[in-house]
Amino acid sequence: MSIVKDMSLAESGRRKIQWVRDFMPALGGIEARFAKEKPFAGLRIAVSVHLEAKTANLGYVLTQGGAEVRLTGSNPLSTQDDVAAGLASMGVETFGIHGASDAVYEEHLMETLRFQPHLVVDDGGDLIHLLGGKCAKDGAFLIGGCEETTTGILRLKAREREGILPCPMMAVNDAKAKHYYDNKYGTGQSVWDAIMHTTNLIVAGKTVVVAGYGWCGKGVAMRAAGMGANVIVTEVDPFKALDATMQGFRVMPMDEAAKYGDVFVTVTGCKGVITPAHFAVMKHNALLCNAGHFDCEVDVAGLAAMAERQDVRRDSIVGYTLPDGRVLNVIAEGRLVNLAAGNGHPAEIMDMSFAVQALALEWLVKHKDTLEKKVYVVPDEIDDQIGRVKLAALGLSIDTLTQEQQDYLNGWKA
Numbered sequence: 027m028s029i030v031k032d033m034s035l036a037e038s039g040r041r042k043i044q045w046v047r048d049f050m051p052a053l054g055g056i057e058a059r060f061a062k063e064k065p066f067a068g069l070r071i072a073v074s075v076h077l078e079a080k081t082a083n084l085g086y087v088l089t090q091g092g093a094e095v096r097l098t099g100s101n102p103l104s105t106q107d108d109v110a111a112g113l114a115s116m117g118v119e120t121f122g123i124h125g126a127s128d129a130v131y132e133e134h135l136m137e138t139l140r141f142q143p144h145l146v147v148d149d150g151g152d153l154i155h156l157l158g159g160k161c162a163k164d165g166a167f168l169i170g171g172c173e174e175t176t177t178g179i180l181r182l183k184a185r186e187r188e189g190i191l192p193c194p195m196m197a198v199n200d201a202k203a204k205h206y207y208d209n210k211y212g213t214g215q216s217v218w219d220a221i222m223h224t225t226n227l228i229v230a231g232k233t234v235v236v237a238g239y240g241w242c243g244k245g246v247a248m249r250a251a252g253m254g255a256n257v258i259v260t261e262v263d264p265f266k267a268l269d270a271t272m273q274g275f276r277v278m279p280m281d282e283a284a285k286y287g288d289v290f291v292t293v294t295g296c297k298g299v300i301t302p303a304h305f306a307v308m309k310h311n312a313l314l315c316n317a318g319h320f321d322c323e324v325d326v327a328g329l330a331a332m333a334e335r336q337d338v339r340r341d342s343i344v345g346y347t348l349p350d351g352r353v354l355n356v357i358a359e360g361r362l363v364n365l366a367a368g369n370g371h372p373a374e375i376m377d378m379s380f381a382v383q384a385l386a387l388e389w390l391v392k393h394k395d396t397l398e399k400k401v402y403v404v405p406d407e408i409d410d411q412i413g414r415v416k417l418a419a420l421g422l423s424i425d426t427l428t429q430e431q432q433d434y435l436n437g438w439k440a
Contacts, residue, residue, distance in 0.1 A: 027119070028110075028114035028119050028120045028121065029120075029121045029122070029123070029134060029137065030107065030110040030111045030114055030120055030121075030122065030123065031107040031110070031111070031123045031124065032107060032111060033111050033114065033115065034111070035107055035108035035111040035112070036108070036111040036112045036114070036115040037112070038108040038111075038112065039079075039082070039106070039107075039108035039109040039110065039111045039112020039113065039115070040112040040115065040116065041112075042078075042079040042082075042106070042108065042109055042112065043079045043082045043083055043086070043109065043112050043113065043116070045079065045373075046079045046080050046083055046373040046376075047083050049372075049373040049374050049377070050080070050083060050373055050374070050376070050377035050380070051377065051415070051416075051419035052377045052378055052381040052412055052415045052416050052419060053083065053084065053087055053377050053380050053381045053384065055415055056087065056381055056384050056385065057087040057090050057091075060087065060088075060090050060091030060092075060384070061090045061091070063091075064091060064092035065091050065092065065388045065391060065392075066088060066091040066092045066093035066145075066387070066388075066391065067091075067092035067093075068092070069092070069093050069094070069144040069145060069169075069391070070093065070094045070095075070096070070141050070142065070143045070144050070145070070167075071088050071093045071094070071095050071096075071143055071144065071145045071146070071147065071387065072095075072096050072097075072138045072139055072141075072143035072145070072146045072147070072153060073085055073088070073095060073096070073097040073098070073138075073146070073147040074097075074098050074099065074100045074135060074138060074146075074147065074148055074149055074150075074152055074153045075097075075099070075100050075147060075148075075149040075174060076099055076100055076101060076104040076105075076149065076362075076365045076370055077097070077098065077099035077100075077104065077105040077106065077109060077110055077120070077122040078104060078105075078106045078109050078365070078369065078370055079106070079109050079373075080370065080371070080373055080376035080377075080380065081097070081376075081380075082097070082109050082112065082113040082116075082118070083380070084147075084380040084383060084384065085097040085113060085118045085120075086113065086116055086117075086118060087380075087384060088384065088387070089117060089118055091384075091388075093145075094119075094141070095118050095119065096118075096119045096120075096121065096137075096138045096139075096141055096143070097113065097118055097119070097120050097121070097122075097138070098120070098121040098122050098134045098135055098137070098138040099122040099131075099134070100148075100149035100150050100152060101150075101361060101362055101365060101366065102122075102123070102124065102125055102126040102127075102128075102130075102131045103124070103125060103358060103359065103361050103362075103365070103366035104361075104362060104365035104366055104370065105122040105123060105124045105125075105126070106124065107123065107124050110122045110123070121134035121135075121137045121138055122134055132156075135152055135153060135156055136156060136160075136161055138153070139153065139156060139157065139161045139164040139165075140164060141164075142164050142165070142166055142167050143164070143167070143168070144167050144168065144169045145168075145169055145170060145171055145387050145390060145391070146168070146170075146171035146172070146193075147171060147172050147174070147383055147387070148171055148172065148173050148174065148178055148195075149173075149174040149175055149178065149319075150174075150175050150177055150178045150319045150320065151173065151175075151177070151178040151181040151182065153171070154171065154173075154178075154181075154182065154185070154191075154192060154195070155181075157192045157193070158185065158190055158191075158192050162192070165192050165193065168192060168193035169193065169194075169390055169391060169394045169397075170193050170194035170195060170196065170390040170394065170397060171193060171194075171195050171196070171390075172195065172196045172198045172382075172383050172386045172387060172390075173195055173196070173197060173198060173199060173401075174198055174199055174204075174379070174383070175199050175319050176199050176209075176240065176242075176295050176319075177295045177318065177319040177320060178199070178319070179197050179199050179200065179401065180295065182195050182197070182401050183401055186399070186400050186401050191399045191400065191401070192399070193399060194390065194397040194398060194399055194400060194401075194402060195400075195401050195402065196386040196387075196389070196390065196401075196402050196403075196404055197401050197402065197403055197404065198379070198382050198383055198386055198404060200403060200404065201382045201386075201403075201404035201408070201409050202409045202413070203378040203379065203381065203382050203409050203412045203413060203416075204378070204379050204382055205241045206241070207375060207378050207379070208371060208375050208376070208378065208379040209240070209241035209242045209245065210241050210242070210244050210245040210248075211245055211375060212245070212371030212372065212375035212376070212379075213241075213242040213245045213246060213293070213317060213364065213371070214242075214244075214245025214246055214248055214249040215245075215249060215371070215372060215375075216364035216365075216368055216369070216370055216371045216372065217245075217246050217249070217291060217293075217315075217317045217363060217364045217368075218246075218249050218250065218253070219364070219368050219369070220315075220357075220358075220363050220364045220365075220366075220367040220368025220369075221289065221291075221313070221315060221357065221363065221367075223367070223368060224340065224341070224342050224343060224357055224358075224363075224367045224368070225313060225340070225343065225355075225357070226340075227313075229250060229253040229254060229255050229289075230253055230254030230255065231254060231255070231256075232255050232256070232288040232289055233255070233256045233257075233258065233286050233287050233288045233289075234247075234250040234255040234256070234257050234258070234287065234288065234289045234290075234291065235257075235258045235259075235260065235280075235283045235284075235286070235287035235289070235290045235291070236250070236257060236258070236259050236260070236275075236291050236293065237259075237260045237280060237290070237291065237292040237293065237294050237299045237300070237323070238260070238261065238292065238293040238294035238295070238296075238299075238318070239259050239261050239263075239266040239267065239269060239270045240266065240293070240294075240295075242293045242317060242318075243259070243266075243293045243294075244269075246291050246293055246317060247259060247270065247273070247275055248273075250289075250291075251274070251275070255289075256276075257275045257276070258275065258276045258277070258278060258283045258286060258287065259275045259276070259277050260277070260278065260279060260280045260283050260299075261277065280299065280300065280304055281303070281304070284300070284303075284304035284305075284307050284308055285307050285308070285309075286309075287308065287309070287312060288309065288312060288313065289312070289313045289315075290312065290313065290314050290315070290324075291315055291316070291317055291363075292315075292316045292317065292318055292323035292324055293316075293317040293318050293323075294318055294323060295318050295319065296318075296323065297320075297322035297323065298322070298323075298325060299323040299324065300314065300323065300324045300325060301325045301328060302325065302328040302329065302331075302332055305328070305329050305332060305348070305354060306332075308352070308354055309352075310351070310352040310353060311352075311353055311354075311355060312354050312355065313355050313357060314329075314354060314355065314356045314357065314360070315356070315357040315358060315360070315363040315367075316358075316360045316361065316362065316363060317362065317363055317364060318362070319362060321359065321360045321361040321362075323360070324356065324360040326356055326359060326360040329346050329354060329356065330346065332346070332348055332349075333346035333347055333348055334347050334348065334349055335347045339355060342357055342358050342366070342367040343355050343356070343357055344356050344359070377416070378412055378413075378416055381412045381415070382404060382408065382409070382412060385408045385411070385412070386404055386408065389404075389405065389408065
């Protein structure tokens with residue numbers, strides 16, 4: 027029995043889901059094959075990813091492959107109530123309500139696991155955290171799972187090192203189709219879509235501070251520069267910092283950058299990136315937001331402790347007035363801004379990421395008898411297959427190596 031806010035919203039949700047389905051051709055091709063071959067017949071799949079239309083499409087595609095699917099969100103603020111209702115009306119058990127409390131959110135996660143899944147799709151590691159703890163009994167039939175995010179994979183690898191990983195896991199975030207395409211181009215566009223829609227302010231001419239220059243940070247910085255912003259990058263990795271410099275961005279510590287930024291975007295996957303020491307020197311009306319998975323990169327609690335008052339200035343924007351009269355504006359409570367204040371990545375981007383998820387789950391089923399409880403990379407053949415399908419969907423083609431060329435590249439005698 028699904029748990030959603032209002033089933034009367036289902037028609038609106040189904041329209042959103044159908045819209046993205048029309049722009050996700052790679053996943054659509056996989057769906058057509060799954061419908062014939064039923065690779066998940068008799069299997070149960072639990073999904074915890076941001077509960078919006080693209081995720082709903084993935085859940086539906088898995089049902090077409092023969093699976094019984096339960097789906098929940100991975101962040102209460104990114105759940106779209108109409109999509110949740112729409113998906114529930116399409117036969118996928120759905121658990122999610124926008125803005126749910128932490129306790130209710132965890133209950134939705136636990137409900138998603140109560141049917142004792144064979145496979146899991148995780149985004150940030152919440153399902154695996156529960157399966158390794160209070161929901162361990164629900165992991166009795168686990169074959170394996172997939173993880174969508176950098177943050178989640180870091181936690182999986184820590185569990186693997188400590189010997190407490192509950193099942194084999196695929197590092198979907200590290201697939202080429204994910205980090206080259208989703209992390210860079212998806213995050214780059216969706217973050218700025220959300221910021222611009224939420225603030226109704228211009229980007230050109232502003233100083234934008236991007237904390238972290240991994241694949242997501244590259245996308246955020248690239249799109250900011252493309253819209254005319256002056257970009258500063260903060261980093262802890264010397265080579266990522268050098269890379270940012272070679273792209274023409276200024277590089278400096280956050281202690282220095284805090285004085286210059288008009289807009290701050292954290293995308294590090296770490297905690298305590300922007301702290302009260304930085305708030306103390308920021309400009310009046312600076313904008314603060316986070317594009318990392320968890321809401322611990324901007325110390326919003328620390329800012330609240332410093333502030334004399336808080337005011338809702340626009341939807342998804344809270345202004346914190348400091349004793350000296352400066353106001354610092356936090357977007358989406360410091361949660362994942364592109365989903366908590368926007369619609370997430372474009373459908374064409376998530377087409378590739380969710381195609382990886384679907385094929386990685388199929389790979390786990392095919393290889394279940396040989397897998398250990400560790401983190402596996404996505405095989406190149408899955409990545410390359412998705413890349414070629416995407417090129418074909420765009421009406422593009424590329425060259426193919428001849429046997430002579432392959433021999434040349436793989437040998438030494440030439």
